[in-house]
């Protein structure tokens with residue numbers, strides 16, 4: 005994922021956005037306003053969507069800062085249509101480091117959810133208008149959804165990395181851990197593609213072409229990572245420098 009525009013350096017990490025982030029920002033804005041042309045509504049929705057993108061960035065920054073603290077080189081963060089990606093370089097030093105780096109993202113999302121929930125409670129107590137209150141509640145909910153979705157144990161999702169770190173710690177076999185986590189990613193991603201394509205026609209709630217696209221991304225990334233894990237094992241070169249992505 006190559007950034008179209010640079011958004012500067014945050015905590016010493018290069019942040020950029022791919023043009024496709026406009027797609028998600030636009031869809032969210034129209035979804036939240038339902039296309040109603042009310043000025044007050046849009047004046048709330050646009051900053052809310054910008055804050056949401058900031059939440060995606062905070063999730064990736066959490067991964068990146070912890071990755072750097074564990075001795076990995078962080079190439080940068082890119083926001084795009086399906087969320088954020090942090091590009092890491094170097095071999096994952098240990099199962100513990102892999103766990104900490106993976107868990108940092110969802111932990112940040114839950115932390116943000118708690119902060120927005122608290123803000124909505126305080127806002128309600130001080131008589132804040134209904135519109136900004138519902139924006140705060142929405143931000144709390146989407147951060148819970150973001151954190152929870154990412155904990156699905158299927159690489160490249162964070163839960164898949166956590167699963168891999170556990171298998172690695174128990175079996176001491178990094179390759180096996182990667183293959184199990186990426187196989188789970190292929191199964192989960194494949195199921196999401198099928199669900200996203202067929203679901204809307206048979207009345208499955210909350211699934212759309214978006215689900216299928218996310219599934220496709222998961223399958224492709226998991227397959228590429230599995231191939232890399234097998235290759236590294238074959239040439240016994242786990243110590244050489246590799247690039248990886250954290251979502």
Ligand SMILES: [Zn+2]
Nearest residue numbers: 109154162251
């Ligand atoms: Zn993540």
